Amino acid sequence: MGGIIVVAEHRRGELNPASLETITAARRLKQGKEQPIAVLVMAKDPDQYVAELKIDGVDEVIKAVIPTEHFQADIYAATLQALMREREPSVVLVPHSVDAWGYVPAVAAREMCGCATDVFDFKYEGDDLIASRAGYAEKIHMEVDFPGKETVLLTVRGNTFEPAEGQGDPQVSSFEAPETKARTEHTGYIEPDSAGDVDIAQAECMLSIGRGIGDEENVEQFQELADLVGFTLGCSRPIADNGWLPKSRQVGQSGKTVVNCKVYIAMGISGSVQHMAGMKHVSNIIAINTDREASIFNIARYGVVADILDIADELKNHFQ
Template sequence: MGGILVIAEHLRGTLGAQTGEAIGLARDLKARIGGPLVVTVIAGDPARYHADLALEGVDEVLGVAAAEHFDPAVYEEAAFALALELKPRLVLLGHSVNGMGFGPALAVRLGGSLVSDAFGIEADGGRLLALRGGYGNKVLTKLDISAACVTTVMLRGGSAKPPSAGTAPLRLVSLDLQSAAARTAEHKDYVDPPPADVDITKAEFILSVGRGIQDEKNIERFRALAERLGATFGCSRPIADSGWLPKAHQVGLSGKVASNCKLYLALGISGAVQHLHGMKHVETIVAVNTDRNAPIYNVATYGAAIDLFALADALEKEFN
């Protein structure tokens, strides 16, 4: 057993950013654990992704022909078959909606361990340590994954940098995936979100609002406040679901992850698990909520149980 297998993620002909990041992490790690670095792409035409996956440090790109759209059962079956053949030490994939669709099931079938929402892996002497947050992301947790079994690691977005271009060859692999594909519903089409005027994933400073703003008419006030402060305007899921802001502004599991954010100002957000997924890793989180027991305070760096409209008044006066 040795080496690393990376499962690529793509949507409508474009590779996901976390795939390159996973390859970057694997490249830096493979010299310490030994074995090859192999990247697998499951797609209608795997060859179209070859050049973008043959990055520095990759030894081989494996192409598996299947439907172009993501199917969790197909990805699970293909990754399982390849892992049995290659016997990797680590299987890396993105901690994304798609990754969560098949990653845990893959780990169970492989009989190994699973680390979700990881942001790094260290080789400490003879040990392998997966890095992730603990206690509401207030502490750094190091999980020992040194046991002689395959470990599936789901990598948080923004955790590594993609390598430069390389020259890894492409090998097409034929797998029988018909029975797996038959287990899921038929894919009909993609539904495009409305055009986005923000990119939450690239913002370094985000001001997000939740149900605490009480009324849709207050959206423009807080949007203007975000502009005054030089922040990107974000929101929690209830705001997007109500149609008060486009989905592109939503931070969370079914929205966007604040991958590059350094300062997150949460106004009137309770802190549901879905929302915390998109921002709990941010270095500095300032939460404002009159409910002192709100879950957002479990991850906040600083908190203020004050009226958010009073705070908005003060900030508007200060930054007028």
């Protein structure tokens, strides 16, 4: 039958925002292919999520009543498998998460489907779907194809696509989930340690530092500058790897993607592919680096070839 199925995730009665991002990914896949998009929501009471899933571009919301409100890998896998056998979709998209790890690869193996996880881009070459993901500890980008596969399952990296917006009027249907014996039991939630004092993914103005700052003792100077101008301080991977700033401050493929940022100042950042992937939604990038050949200048709206410590001092003097 073809078409695209998006699996909506939820927790504690709230829809996972990544579900809306995955709908955006589906809308992109749909372009030029005229494939209908169906969103599957599995829950004890799926009706509570339907209104949020009535998004422009979604053709159908499928409700599957399951015996638990909490994620259960066996039940999710059996329900998705049954729906896939009935609908025969060309693509199934799932937010990349610990939940997805628990059942998506198993479904792909049982159904002999193509599968790629943590995908951040895709395209069609003719009728062939090509998915992009990172490899070798985020050092390279790989393109994955799926020869001979009628159905492909992809988990979509969070903060890669904008959340889908716009009111739609999709058909709402029900799907009978098969009876499945769960092999695990949900006993409760354990709150994780705080990921940091700020969520850089939602910051509107960012000042990010890279290895060009030289020494750890210089971090405080840039934190003071960021506070002075009302920016959120971020960093590239070397700064986080050295422990100079928390991992929660790292921008890039192995860190976070800044999705709401209007102005991004990159100081002492050369511009690796991995870092630039985390700032691809930013329209106003200001790069400061002593290396005039640094890759960051290729995507910057404004570039300054100078010592970042000197620039930081000048900015502090100006704004104080």
